[in-house]
Amino acid sequence: MTTPMPPDNPIQDLLDFIDRSPSPWHAAASVEAAVQTFQFARLDETAKWQLQAGGRYYVVRDDSSIVLFVLGSKAPVEAGFKIVGxxxxxxxxxxxxxxxxxxxxxxxxxxxxxxxxxxxTFTDRDLSLAGRISYLDEHGKLAYRLVRFDQPLLRLPNLAIHMNRGVNEDGLKLHKQNELPPLFAQLTGEQLPQPYFLALLEQASGIPAAQILSWDLAVYDTQKGAVWGANREFYADSQIDNLASCHAGLQALLADTVMNDAHSTLVCAFFDHEEIGSQSHVGAGGSFLADTLQRICIATGMDREDTARALANSFLISADMAHGYHPNFPAAYDADHRVYVNQGPVIKSNANRRYSTESVSAAQFIRWCEDAEVPYQRYSHRSDLPCGSTIGPIASAKLGIRSVDVGCPMWAMHSVRESAGVDDHDYMIRVLKRFFSD
Known part of the structure; x- marks a missing residue:
């Protein structure tokens, strides 16, 4: 089966991917659009699955989580699943x-x-809205549509320093209830704010305001991604955490040599709700991935024991961004575990299993890096600071699959405008391709 060529410029392709994906609903749609030219077939969770050997498939849950898979030449009971989450x-x-x-x-x-x-970081930015609306269609049935305002629609202006004299010494502190609502219009006396807002949704979506029932809308930064630095060695954009990892996993899966020569069943699982704990029907703590893997096993003629054997022979790479060393804030890092932008993927470890990495899974990832001629780094958080987590421990525990947590180093994680290294993204794609090809 012939497939399109990979992008010539992975970083520009990444920035375009992020800029097309201002919300989780748009991110899943961007992934779906990317695989259409690679002959992936969409599966319906409510229908019976009929899978063909070597087939390429994907399934979407609630518009914001998506699982892609390529059936290998060997059954999962023989070769297991190779999963990037x-x-x-x-x-x-x-x-x-x-x-x-x-x-x-x-x-x-x-x-x-x-x-x-x-x-x-959300103050004084050109902000707008993107997400999903739910509405009644012309037949009175519930329907959904993506919506996005491309133009700057919102702003959160800073208070002038003349009225906040301590801002540079004390930092900007915003009252979460009273001071975060962004401005979006100046209304005349007879205009009511909620109808005015619904009229804007109608304008953006083409759905009459009277038919719009509810919405899932995120505030996003309209500034496009950019490559920066004296040697163009860095890039900046919103949502690098974690759309960069989604993009790397997707590019690795779509490589011609990976898809056409796969022995194992290859899986990319991209979940919503990680930032709020993953405990939802679309999150990694839900049943989405487990349901998908189980249904693959059923559709390929495997029984419950074969399914358990397949999972025992599987591996999960949890790909999420890592904290790159910031030279302006050296005290924020463990001196023995600093990791640097543009020096390779980071293997993240935590004794309390905030990351899923243990010695065997770390060693396996190191081997894939060495095979791909990719440098790697090891990270451990300061012991006196709380450590973040990922989908790795959650999905690994739920499935009983060995897992490693890795990611590209970055700066300003959870800022509205984040930065990372150009070389690292290429490194990550290369090692994930090696993992899928092993």
Whole structure:
């Protein structure tokens, strides 16, 4: 089977992918669009699956989580599953159900904080809205549609230093209830904020306001991604954590030599809700991946014991970004475990299993790096600081599959504008291709 060529410029392709994906719902749609030219067939979770040897498939749950797989030349009971897991969501703001309010003639949007964003980075940015709306179609049936405002629609202006004299010494502190609603319009006396907001949704979606029932809307930064640095060795964009890992896994899976020569069943699983704990029907703590793997086993004629054997012979790479050393803040890092941008993928370890890595899985990843001629680094968080986590421990425990947590080093994780290294993204794609090809 012939397949399209991979992109000539992986970083520009990554930036374009991120810029097409301002919300988890758009991220899943971007992945779906990318695999259409590679002859992937969409499966319906409510239908009976008929799978063909060597087939390429994907399944979407609730528009924001997606699992892709390529059936290998050997049955899963013989060769297992090789899985790359990542997540489609990023920290930020989500719009409340009663969205719009007015204060002194200025319309604002009520927001809730999603995950753990660096709040101050959202100030003085050209922000807008993207996500999904639910509505009644012309037949009175419930339907869904992606919606995105391309133009800057919102802003969270800073308070002038003349009224906040200690901001440079104390840092910018925003009251989460009162000071986070972004401004989006100046209304006349007869205009009501909520109908005005619904009219904007109608304009953006083409759905009459009276038919719109609810929404899942994220605030996003409209600034496009960019390559920067004297040698163009860095890149910046929103949502690098963790759309860069989704992109790397996708590019590795779509490599011609990977798909056409696979012995194991290859899987990319990209979940929503990682930033808020993964405990949902679309998150890594839900049944989505387990259901998909089980149904693959059933469709390929395996019984329960064969399924257990297949999982025991499988491996999960949890790909999520890592904390690159920042020379301005050396005290934030364990001196013996600093990892550097553009010096290779990072193997992340934590004794309390905030990461899924243990010695065997780390050694296996090291072997794949060496085979791919890719440098690697080892990271451990400072013992006096709380450590973040990933989908790795959750999915590994749920499935009983050995797992390693890895990621590319980056700066400003959970900022509205993050940065990482150009070389590292290429390194990650190369080692994931080696993993799929092993």
């Amino acid at each position: 990542a997540h489609t969501d990023s920290p930020g703001f989500r719009i409340r159900p009663h969205a719009a309010t007015v204060s002194s003639g200025f319309a604002r949007l009520g927001v809730e904080i999603y995950g753990g964003p660096i709040l101050a």
